[in-house]
Amino acid sequence: MDKKVVGLLGGGQLGRMFVEAANRLNIQVNILDAAKSPAKQISSHEGHFEGSFKDPEAIEKLSKTCDVVTVEIEHVDTQILEKISSQVAVEPSWKTIRMIQDKYAQKEHLQEYNVATAQSIPLAGATTEDLEKVGEQIGFPFMLKSRTEAYDGRGNFPVKSSADFDAALKALGSRPLYAEKWANFKAELAVMVVKTKDGVLAYPTVETVHEDSICKLVYAPARNVSKKVLEQAQELAKKAVACFWGKGVFGVEMFLLDDDSLLINEIAPRPHNSGHYTIEACPISQYDAHLRSILDIPIQQSELRIREPSIMLNILGASTPESAVQIAERSIAAGVGASIHLYGKGDSRANRKMGHMTLTAPTMREAEKAMQPLLDITDDVRG
Ligand code: ATP
Ligand code: MG
Ligand code: MG
Numbered sequence: 001m002d003k004k005v006v007g008l009l010g011g012g013q014l015g016r017m018f019v020e021a022a023n024r025l026n027i028q029v030n031i032l033d034a035a036k037s038p039a040k041q042i043s044s045h046e047g048h049f050e051g052s053f054k055d056p057e058a059i060e061k062l063s064k065t066c067d068v069v070t071v072e073i074e075h076v077d078t079q080i081l082e083k084i085s086s087q088v089a090v091e092p093s094w095k096t097i098r099m100i101q102d103k104y105a106q107k108e109h110l111q112e113y114n115v116a117t118a119q120s121i122p123l124a125g126a127t128t129e130d131l132e133k134v135g136e137q138i139g140f141p142f143m144l145k146s147r148t149e150a151y152d153g154r155g156n157f158p159v160k161s162s163a164d165f166d167a168a169l170k171a172l173g174s175r176p177l178y179a180e181k182w183a184n185f186k187a188e189l190a191v192m193v194v195k196t197k198d199g200v201l202a203y204p205t206v207e208t209v210h211e212d213s214i215c216k217l218v219y220a221p222a223r224n225v226s227k228k229v230l231e232q233a234q235e236l237a238k239k240a241v242a243c244f245w246g247k248g249v250f251g252v253e254m255f256l257l258d259d260d261s262l263l264i265n266e267i268a269p270r271p272h273n274s275g276h277y278t279i280e281a282c283p284i285s286q287y288d289a290h291l292r293s294i295l296d297i298p299i300q301q302s303e304l305r306i307r308e309p310s311i312m313l314n315i316l317g318a319s320t321p322e323s324a325v326q327i328a329e330r331s332i333a334a335g336v337g338a339s340i341h342l343y344g345k346g347d348s349r350a351n352r353k354m355g356h357m358t359l360t361a362p363t364m365r366e367a368e369k370a371m372q373p374l375l376d377i378t379d380d381v382r383g
Contacts, residue, residue, distance in 0.1 A: 001025065001027070001295065002025060002026035002027055004027060004067045004068070004295055005027075005028045005029075005030060005047070005066040005067055006022060006027060006028070006030070006066055006067070006068055006070060006291070006294070006295070007029075007032070007062045007063060007065065007066035007068070007069040007070070007088075008029050008030065008031045008032070008039065008069075008070055008071070008072060009033075009053040009059065009062075009069065009070070009071045009072065009073065009076050010031075010032075010033055010039075010053045010071060010072040010076075011031040011032075011033030011034070011037030011039035011053075011072070012033075012037065012038055012039065012072060012073065012343070013038050013039075013341075013343040013345075013353060013355075014072040014073070014270060014271045014272075015031060015033070015037070015038065015039030015072040016038040016039040016041070016042060016343060016344065017271065017276070017279065017285075017287045017341075018039070018072060018271060018287045018291065019031075019042055019043045020042065020287065021285060021287035021288045021290075021291050022291055023042070023043070025291065027291065027295070028045060028047060029043060030047040030048055030049065030062060030065050030066050031043065031048045031049070032048075032049040032051060032052075032053045032055075032058055032059065032062045033050075033052075033053055034050065034051075034052075035050050039072075041344045042344075047065055049061060049062050053071075053073065053076055054075070054076060054077055055077075056077050056079070056080035059077065059080045059081070059084065060080060060083070060084060063084040063087060064087075064088075066088065067088070067089065068088065068089040068090070068091055068294050068295065069081070069084065069088055069089070069090045069091070070090075070091050070092075070248060070270075070290070070294055071097065071270055072270055072271065073270065074097050074100055074101045074268065074269050074270065075101060075149050075151075076097065076101075078094045078097050078098040078101070081094035082094045082095075089294075090246070091246050091247045091248050091293075091294040092195065092244065092245065092246030092247060092248040092250075092269045093244070093245035095244075095245045095246075096244040096245045096269050097269055099244065100244070100267055100268070100269045101148060102147050102148055102176075103145060103146075103148070103150060103178070103266060104122050104147045104178040105147070106266065106267060107120045107264075107266075108120075109243060110240055110243060110264055110267075113239075113240075113243040115236065115239055115240045115243065115264055116236075116261070116262065116263050116264065117263055117264045117265075118143075118180045118181050118255065118263050118265065119138055119181040120178055120179070120180050120181075121134055121137060121138065121178060121179045121180075122147075122178045123178055123179060126169055126172075126173040126174075126177055127169075128162075128165045128166070128169070131144070131159065131162075131165045131168065131169070131179075132162065132165075134179040135159075135162065138179065138180075138181040138182075139181070139182075140159065140160060140161050140182075141158055141159055141160045141161075141182045142158075142159050142179050142180060142181060143156055143157070143158055143159070143179065143180040143182060144156070144157040144158075144168050144172055144177060144179050145157075145172075145177065145178055145179070145180055146172055146175040146176065146177060147175070147176040147177060147178055148176055149175070152213065152215075152351070152353070153210075153212060153213020153214050155172070155175070156213050157171050157172050158182075159179075183255040183257065183263060183265070184257065184258065185255035185256055185257055186256055186257065186258055187224075187225065187256045188207065188208045188209070188210060188253065188254065188255060188256070188265070189205050189206065189207055189208070189222055189225070189233045189253075189254045189255075189262070190205070190206050190207075190208050190218070190251060190252060190253050190254065190272070190275075191203060191204075191205050191206070191233055191234050191252045191254070192249055192250070192251055192252075192271075192272060192274065192275040192286050192289075192304075193237050193238055193240075193241040193249065193250045193252055194248075194249050194250075194289045194290075194299060194304065195241055195242075195244070195246070195247050195248060195249075195250060195293060196247055196293045196296075196299060197247060197293075197296055199242075200238045200241055200242050201238075201289075201299060201301050201304055202234045202237055202238050202301075202304065203275065203278060203282065203286070203304045203306075204220065204221045204230065204234070204304075204305065204306050205221060205222050205225070205229075205230040205233040205234055205237075206218050206220040206221060206222055206274055206277065207219040207220075207221075207222035207223055207225070208253070208274050214314075214316065214351060215273045215274065215314060216313070216314055217311065217313055217314070218273070218274050218276070218277055218311065218312040219309075219310075219311055219364065220277040220278075220281055220310045220312070221306055221364075223364055225256065226260075229256065229262075232262060233254055233256070233262055236252075236254065236262050236264065237252035237254070237264075240252055240264050241267065244267075244269070247293045247294050247296075248269065248270065248290050248293055248294050249270065249271055249272075249275070249286050249289050249290040249293065250267055250268065250269055250270070250272075251267065251268040251270070251271070251272020251273070251274055251275055252264065252267050253265040253266050253267070253268075253274070270290070271286045271290055272286070273314070273353070273356075276312050276341070276356050277310045277311075277312045277358050278304075279339070279341075279358065280310060280339050280360050281306050281307055281308060281309075281310035281358070282303070282304060282305060282306055282307060283302075283303045283304075283305065283307065284299070284303045284304070289303075289304065307360070308360040308361060309360065309361060309362075309363060309366075309367050310359060310360040310361075310367060311358070311359050311364075311367045311368065311371045312357070312358045313338075313356060313357050313371065313374055313375065313378065314355075314356045315327050315342070315353075315354050315355035315356055315357065315378070316351050316352065316353060316354065316382065317348030317349045317350055317351060317353075317354045318348060318381060318383065319350055319383075320348065321347035321348050322347075322348065323348040323354075323381050323382065324342065324348040324354030324355055325342070325348075326381050327355075327377060327378055327381050327382075328340050328342055328355060328357075330377045331357055331373075331374045331377055334373045334374060334377065336359065336370040336371075336373060336374065337359065337370065338357040338358060338359045338370070338371075338374060339357065339358045339359075340357050341355050341356050341357070341358075342354065342355040343355050357374060359371050359374075
C-alpha cells in the first residue's frame with residue numbers, strides 16, 4: 001500500500017488535509033500547484049510539480065509519476081484527464097468531473113436518474129428578456145447561477161424581482177448561466193458519500209448553515225430532523241453518487257423543504273467543507289476515506305459513524321490581514337477544547353476560507369454551549 005503514489009491536482013486546504021491522511025499511511029502525494037501552496041507546506045519530497053493544476057502539460061507530467069491521479073477541486077481540464085486515463089487511473093473518473101463541473105449538466109444528469117433537484121433552466125443568452133422569461137416560468141425569487149467555476153457562492157445571484165436584472169447581469173452576465181427555482185428550505189443537509197470499487201457507503205446526515213451562500217457552520221448529526229429524514233437523506237445522497245463513475249468521496253448538498261421532502265442542491269466530486277467534522281468526530285475522516293477508496297484499501301460502513309456530536313465553524317477572512325489568526329488565537333484562549341485548523345494561506349482576505357474549528361461533546365446541547373464563545377469571537381473579529 002505505501003508503495004503507491006497519488007498525484008493530486010490542487011494544493012489548497014482540502015489537499016492539505018488529504019496529505020495529512022496520506023502521511024499517516026506513508027503514502028506519497030505528488031501535488032501540482034503553486035510553490036508553498038497549503039498542501040505542499042506539509043509535504044516534503046522531490047515529487048511535486050510547480051504550476052497551475054489547469055495546465056494540461058503539467059498534468060501529463062504529473063501523471064507519469066503516480067499510480068492514481070485525483071483532484072481536490074473540480075475546476076480542472078477534463079480533456080487531459082480523459083487522455084491520461086488510458087495510462088493511469090483517474091479517480092473519480094474524468095467523466096464524473098466533466099459532468100459535475102457544469103452545474104446545469106450535473107442536474108440534468110441527476111434528473112435522468114430520477115434524483116430530485118431544484119428545477120433548473122438553461123439560459124440561452126444573458127439579457128433582461130432571458131431573465132424575464134425565467135421569471136415567468138419559475139417565479140420570483142429565483143437563483144441565477146453560473147454553470148461553471150462556481151464556489152463559495154461566487155457564481156450565484158439571488159434575483160428577487162425584475163429590479164435585480166441589471167445587477168444580476170452585471171455580476172454574472174459574462175459567464176454561462178442557468179437559473180434555479182428558489183428552494184424555500186427549512187434546513188440544508190449534507191452527506192459525505194464514499195464510492196469504492198464495491199459500492200457506495202455514507203457518513204451520517206449533517207446540517208449546514210450558510211451565510212451569503214458561504215458555508216459557516218456544520219452540525220453533525222443534523223439537529224431537529226427525524227431519524228426517518230436523516231436516513232432518507234443518506235439514501236438520496238447514495239443514489240445520487242451512484243449515478244457517477246469512478247471512486248472517491250463526494251460531498252452531497254441537499255435542501256430539506258417544509259413538507260420534509262429533499263432536493264439535491266449540488267454534488268462535489270471530492271472532499272468537502274461539510275465533511276471536515278469527520279476528522280475529529282468519526283473513526284476515519286473523509287480524507288482517509290478518499291485515500292482508501294481510490295487505492296482500494298478496505299473501508300467498513302461502521303468506520304463512518306459519528307462517535308460524538310460535533311460542530312464545525314469555518315474561519316473566514318475579514319477585512320484585516322491578521323483576522324483569521326486573531327480568531328484562532330482568541331478561540332484557543334477561550335479554552336473550550338476546539339480543534340483549530342489553519343490552512344497556511346497567509347494574509348486573510350474577506351470571505352476566504354482560512355481555517356476551521358471543530359468541537360465534539362457528549363451531546364449536541366453541550367457542543368452548542370461550548371461553541372457559543374467561538375461564534376461570539378468570530379462575530380466580534382469579523383464585525
Ligand atoms: P459551494 O462552495 O458549496 O460549491 P456554490 O458556489 O457552488 O457553493 P451553491 O451550492 O449552488 O453554490 O449555493 C450556495 C448556497 O446558496 C446554498 O448552500 C444555499 O444556501 C443557497 N442556494 C443555492 N441555490 C439555491 C436555491 N435554488 N434556492 C435557495 N437557496 C439557494
Ligand atoms: Mg459548488
Ligand atoms: Mg454548494
